[in-house]
Amino acid sequence: MQPMPDGPKQIRPVKFGLAGKYLYMMRSKDTEPHTVVCKSGVVACWHPERSFPYEHSKPIDLKKIETEKQSSGALNKEIECIADLQGSLSRTGPRNYLLREIFYTGKHEWYTRHREERLRSVAAPDPKRQK
Incomplete structure (x- = not known):
């Protein structure tokens, strides 16, 4: 070779x-x-x-990691955003992108399905389903 x-x-x-x-x-x-x-x-x-020498390593501070996890939650960010908005601009509840992060779902889970809404409005009522 x-x-x-x-x-x-x-x-x-x-x-x-x-x-x-x-x-x-x-x-x-x-x-x-x-x-x-x-x-x-x-x-x-x-x-x-590659080996990493022990002398160059740092100890892990578990308390610091826990406080960072608690302060950086997706819901806390949304609450801060809602508090910043004023009057009619504010929405109730978290945004779609935050719901995806919280529940680990795809983006289409949180959008309305217009076709299904239209079908329900024109369809005959289901006798098994009670309102």
Whole structure:
């Protein structure tokens, strides 16, 4: 195999094909990424996980995370928006995009269905359904 120009070094071919190349990469203690081009034209890449030294890590403050979760709720944002609006501009209830976030649904769940409303208005009353 010929090395790729300006790319990382490639591994030596092994007689077991791609599986052998994978095993060879796993045996090698290299921490550099490897790229291999197979006979069929498939490009196989291996990116080893880089170690992160413990000295550079920070402790997680769970209390701070909880307060951020409580203060950044979708409903709290909507209440602030409604309070900012004045008079007839304010709507009652949350907006459609906030309902999607709260209930994890699609956007069409919260829009009116005009066709169904029209059909109900002209259809004969259902004897089983009581108003």
